[in-house]
Amino acid sequence: MLLAEDDRAIRHALERALTLEGYEVTAVADGVEAIAQAHRSAPDILVLDVMMPGIDGLQVCRVLRAEGDRTPILMLTALVETPDRIAGLDAGADDYVVKPFDVDEVFARLRALLRRTSGASSDDGRDVSPELDGQVAAADLRMDPQARRAWRGERELELTRTEFDLLELLVRNAGIVLDHATIYDRIWGYDFGPGSKNLA
Template identity: 80%
Template sequence: MPTVLLAEDDRAIRNALARALTLEGYAVTAVADGVEALAAAHRGRPDIVVLDVMMPGVDGLQVCRVLRAEGDRTPILMLTALVETPDRIAGLDAGADDYVVKPFDVEEVFARLRALLRRAVPPEPAAGSADGNRITAADLCIDPQARRAWRGARELELTRTEFDLLELLARNCGIVLDHATIYDRIWGYDFGPGSKNLAVYVGYLRRKVDEPAGLPLIHTVRGVGYVLRQG
């Protein structure tokens, strides 16, 4: 039974989501603020954390930053009423793996939790080359087993979702991947044609991978998807 730490200051939302998660088969610890969330996380590490962004005192972003600073890599799903791209980027910058915008459908929350839990399972060793299964493209190097990546001599600080997205693009270097394929491989479901979710993640990944280097590897193929090219 997967364990979920749920931090949401709105009592009605907290109680309803906790009940829904329990019926879905999760063991839920529900708290009302960021201080309680950190205390619960320190008492016993959950399999996944669901954080409301806007909480009094210590908010969800601060909780996320503290856990990541402590080296905690537990998957984190953010609940937010903030729909602007900079607000979403703030969550990713804090170390969140995914987010859901309020008001949300509980089935969407379930789907995202399942996807995050699947990706949290250590990958099986792959049959690879003599370089220890590392993936290289231009000056990009990825170690899938250690979940580390470098651009030249610079190690990239990536969230779980950013790493998965970069690895997918690098494994298919030179191949244009359409939006539906990426959604299926990374999240396990398609957000629909109007979603900006993928664009937000690609934009943030570019800021970490391409902008400091000055030579773009990640390219947009308008109306289709994205591709990683060596030059």
């Protein structure tokens, strides 16, 4: 795991808590170090503070996603407004935790992201779309959740992690109308509220 947090006290406390939880943690203090470390040894998951000096967490996300890096990213942020959350998700983050946070929530969100990495099934344990060798399909769309690859016909699709998770959710629930709250909960783990329209 790669942890990037410029606040020394938070960084040390979180690094210690994550290590005690069983994670192997590499901790850095800014976005430049985060990108360099991600290039040196690909982590299983990244935890990034949004507001860091030099290159902030959002820029780190954009750089890694532009390079095709689909490692799950959890953002730590003091910004609580909906536009701030949307900006983080649009930058390529998979989820975020608002400061001040409970470390147990960080653990829970990390577990959820790592579960998604290994592929997910519908809540009742069944796959509603046909599978071939672990793949799921709907019409001319085919997905391999384990490899996190998707094709439409013979053309492979380039998807961010969140786009892949959303598409997989829809394919696995083909023919079922999913409301906003369900989609938000399944993909991001929380509800943006009834006024949100970014899935309308």
